[in-house]
Amino acid sequence: MGSPSVLGDNEISELPFLPEAAGILTRRGYALTIEELAEEANRNILISGISRVKADVIGDGGFQVPQGVQSPELRILSFVVASVIVKLTKNNLIVKKFALAEAKRIENFIRTIASSQRDSAVALLTLLYDRVLKMRLYRADRIIGSQLFEFKLRFQDYLTLATTINAPSWRLVNRVLDSGFVYIKMENATRLVRDAIARLIEDHIRSLKMVKAPQLLVEEAKKLVEETSEIVGSRGAARSWSVATNPEEYPPCIRSLLAKLESGENLSHFARFLLASFLINIGLSLDDIIRLFSRSPDFDERITRYQLGHIAGERGGKRYLTPSCTKIMSMGLCVKDESCDDLKIKNPIAYIHRRRKHRREEKTKHDTKAKGRRKGKGVPEDEI
Amino acid sequence: MTQRLKVGEREREFLRTRYRGFYYRNLDKLWMPRSLPEREIGFLTFGYTYRRHLSFTDDAEFKATILRETPWGIFYSISYYDDPGNAVMERKGWKGADLVFDIDIKDLEPPCLKEHDFLLCDDQVLPYTGAGDLSGDGGCKKVDWICPLCIDDGKDGVLKLLDVLTRDFGISPGDIQVYYSGHRGFHVHIEDGELVSLDRRSRPQITEYLTLSGVDPKSIWRLLPLAEGEMNSLMGWPKRIVERASQVLNRPMTLPLANVLRKAKRFNSLIDGVIDDLRISIDPQVTQDISRIFRLPTSLNEKTGLRKTRCDDIMSCDPLVESVVFDDDPVKLHVTYAPKLDLGGYTYGPYRKTTVRLPTFVAVFLVSKGLAKLAI
Ligand code: SF4
Ligand SMILES: [Zn+2]
Numbered sequence: 001m002g003s004p005s006v007l008g009d010n011e012i013s014e015l016p017f018l019p020e021a022a023g024i025l026t027r028r029g030y031a032l033t034i035e036e037l038a039e040e041a042n043r044n045i046l047i048s049g050i051s052r053v054k055a056d057v058i059g060d061g062g063f064q065v066p067q068g069v070q071s072p073e074l075r076i077l078s079f080v081v082a083s084v085i086v087k088l089t090k091n092n093l094i095v096k097k098f099a100l101a102e103a104k105r106i107e108n109f110i111r112t113i114a115s116s117q118r119d120s121a122v123a124l125l126t127l128l129y130d131r132v133l134k135m136r137l138y139r140a141d142r143i144i145g146s147q148l149f150e151f152k153l154r155f156q157d158y159l160t161l162a163t164t165i166n167a168p169s170w171r172l173v174n175r176v177l178d179s180g181f182v183y184i185k186m187e188n189a190t191r192l193v194r195d196a197i198a199r200l201i202e203d204h205i206r207s208l209k210m211v212k213a214p215q216l217l218v219e220e221a222k223k224l225v226e227e228t229s230e231i232v233g234s235r236g237a238a239r240s241w242s243v244a245t246n247p248e249e250y251p252p253c254i255r256s257l258l259a260k261l262e263s264g265e266n267l268s269h270f271a272r273f274l275l276a277s278f279l280i281n282i283g284l285s286l287d288d289i290i291r292l293f294s295r296s297p298d299f300d301e302r303i304t305r306y307q308l309g310h311i312a313g314e315r316g317g318k319r320y321l322t323p324s325c326t327k328i329m330s331m332g333l334c335v336k337d338e339s340c341d342d343l344k345i346k347n348p349i350a351y352i353h354r355r356r357k358h359r360r361e362e363k364t365k366h367d368t369k370a371k372g373r374r375k376g377k378g379v380p381e382d383e384i
Numbered sequence: 385m386t387q388r389l390k391v392g393e394r395e396r397e398f399l400r401t402r403y404r405g406f407y408y409r410n411l412d413k414l415w416m417p418r419s420l421p422e423r424e425i426g427f428l429t430f431g432y433t434y435r436r437h438l439s440f441t442d443d444a445e446f447k448a449t450i451l452r453e454t455p456w457g458i459f460y461s462i463s464y465y466d467d468p469g470n471a472v473m474e475r476k477g478w479k480g481a482d483l484v485f486d487i488d489i490k491d492l493e494p495p496c497l498k499e500h501d502f503l504l505c506d507d508q509v510l511p512y513t514g515a516g517d518l519s520g521d522g523g524c525k526k527v528d529w530i531c532p533l534c535i536d537d538g539k540d541g542v543l544k545l546l547d548v549l550t551r552d553f554g555i556s557p558g559d560i561q562v563y564y565s566g567h568r569g570f571h572v573h574i575e576d577g578e579l580v581s582l583d584r585r586s587r588p589q590i591t592e593y594l595t596l597s598g599v600d601p602k603s604i605w606r607l608l609p610l611a612e613g614e615m616n617s618l619m620g621w622p623k624r625i626v627e628r629a630s631q632v633l634n635r636p637m638t639l640p641l642a643n644v645l646r647k648a649k650r651f652n653s654l655i656d657g658v659i660d661d662l663r664i665s666i667d668p669q670v671t672q673d674i675s676r677i678f679r680l681p682t683s684l685n686e687k688t689g690l691r692k693t694r695c696d697d698i699m700s701c702d703p704l705v706e707s708v709v710f711d712d713d714p715v716k717l718h719v720t721y722a723p724k725l726d727l728g729g730y731t732y733g734p735y736r737k738t739t740v741r742l743p744t745f746v747a748v749f750l751v752s753k754g755l756a757k758l759a760i
Pocket of ligand 1: 336337347
């Protein structure tokens with residue numbers, strides 16, 4: 001496939017992780033060492049790097065290329081500085097946030113071009129698939145029914161990319177598959193490449209070698225860690241909810257599995273997975289869950305611990321989500337009652353939360369009626 | 385689960401002798417899995433125990449062991465491992481897995497099951513209605529039977545599967561092998577080096593695709609063309625679904641028509657009905673659960689004494705004839721009960737508390753089912 005040289009300096013500067021980016025710097029006389037970057041004379045580069053990293057890590061979806069970062073070399077260098085700062089934080093969460101924000105920026109960049117210069121967008125996507133994903137993005141330009149599909153991917157490749165996205169529309173069963181190819185639209189192709197770019201940037205940052213970091217950048221990294229921990233601290237806390245340890249609050253399917261476990265019945269593989277992923281995702285500790293599973297007739301603590309760790313995404317894996325109700329139904333484990341219908345449950349995870357909310361609303365309604373005053377505003381979410 | 389009938393010791397010895405003779409004569413024709421040293425092997429012994437986590441360095445060692453131990457059932461992992469003999473699943477070192485599909489005739493719900501499956505409750509024969517679980521219920525044993533009708537339903541299931549595998553997934557027919565399991569199922573094996581590396585998260589999506597679980601009717605609606613003329617551009621499941629829906633409606637299901645149906649809240653139920661009709665019935669666990677072990681092709685099925693037999697030309701193959709491997713030397717048996725049995729091209733029975741001489745392959749079948757004892 002080679003690497004078509006369709007990209008001008010402007011495009012490459014939007015993809016600063018490509019090796020070509022270094023070429024631009026050399027050509028334009030900006031092949032600077034990290035020490036040189038931190039010098040006073042390069043202040044504008046530093047400032048743009050710092051603002052870039054802040055927009056990515058702290059800013060809430062601030063995806064515009066930072067103000068004042070105009071020339072291709074400055075853009076590339078701002079990425080270099082930002083990467084160095086991120087590296088210096090030694091904080092995995094920051095690395096991930098940065099990488100994802102950068103990847104989203106690229107996604108948006110492609111969308112913008114796609115709306116005006118379709119051919120450039122096609123060329124850019126094809127190149128990214130080739131270079132970043134090591135996959136071939138086939139041109140299809142085919143109308144299926146009423147829709148135009150610009151591309152197709154071999155189904156194995158499609159699955160590799162799409163299984164990380166959770167929306168049902170990305171499931172293979174909701175796609176057009178013919179002769180081994182999944183047909184996708186331009187915007188699908190753009191979305192599918194995003195996670196891979198994020199991973200590539202993460203790798204790029206991990207592989208950066210820093211002999212002696214300039215003090216200035218070390219300081220910036222420190223500040224970044226402080227500022228993020230504030231954010232993570234406050235928002236993280238707001239989002240977390242008290243762990244529901246009372247099985248009364250669990251959805252019917254989970255309660256029934258717990259009862260089976262209690263009575264010493266052996267659960268199927270899927271049933272165990274469902275139970276484990278549910279309990280992990282509502283925040284029960286692994287030890288508590290292991291205690292539950294220890295009632296299983298063929299319990300082996302070591303294996304159970306390993307499997308739970310896997311589902312919980314330890315050792316760098318991805319945490320597994322709790323299967324959807326549709327899935328649970330298809331496996332014959334759904335035992336829903338009216339509460340599931342009333343709460344319009346699509347995933348058992350939503351059950352506890354919705355049920356609590358529902359009760360509160362009922363209660364508020366009730367109270368409001370009873371007292372005949374107080375506008376039923378409900379209890380704020382984070383008071384749960 | 386309802387319990388199955390056990391086979392007596394003397395009868396098991398009878399079967400074991402026949403099995404040993406079969407493996408002795410057919411050793412060189414026995415199918416061997418690719419990359420045998422990376423597979424886990426499992427045996428069901430004539431003592432009713434499962435031995436798992438076996439591994440062999442080459443075909444000769446495997447075959448010699450089969451001959452020496454004469455297992456009742458022989459199984460191999462569809463997965464490839466670094467250390468297949470390790471008893472801890474997580475330590476086996478998973479490398480990849482073949483893609484295998486299991487069509488279980490029971491799941492196709494052929495009407496004949498109600499006629500020939502039965503319960504044996506202390507010598508009393510009761511029809512099996514399929515309802516309820518009879519565990520702990522007065523020692524009732526469930527007996528599964530086969531007949532040409534349900535085997536034909538299984539074949540239809542295989543054909544539907546092959547259509548989607550070849551047309552949608554683009555798998556070349558040459559890479560697909562179809563086997564009759566020797567009892568109530570068909571196994572479809574895909575030998576495509578590239579699909580071996582499909583990971584654990586991708587496999588369920590293939591099952592979902594085949595069984596049409598989780599189809600969002602909106603994804604079909606979104607594709608619908610305005611005019612009938614554009615219908616031909618559809619592909620994959622949307623094409624089959626829209627075609628079938630058009631048949632049901634007796635006119636082409638274009639977007640305008642679908643919108644009328646949506647207004648009347650009839651669209652989703654129409655699609656759901658069509659999907660129920662079209663979905664392929666495969667056992668999702670078999671394809672997804674990569675730690676499974678699977679019956680070795682060309683080995684004998686302990687439930688019947690029939691061979692798991694290649695059946696590539698599904699239209700012309702005749703499983704109830706081709707899977708028969710034993711001769712017709714007569715064996716004298718006391719039969720408790722047996723419905724009519726179609727095997728090897730002839731019909732036998734029904735029998736009810738009687739002593740008969742039957743060809744060896746029929747005797748093996750009835751003895752394996754626990755329905756007959758040797759009369760000598
Ligand atoms: S509807 Fe969902 S949450 Fe309710 S029992 Fe069924 S699977 Fe569980
Ligand atoms: Zn039948």
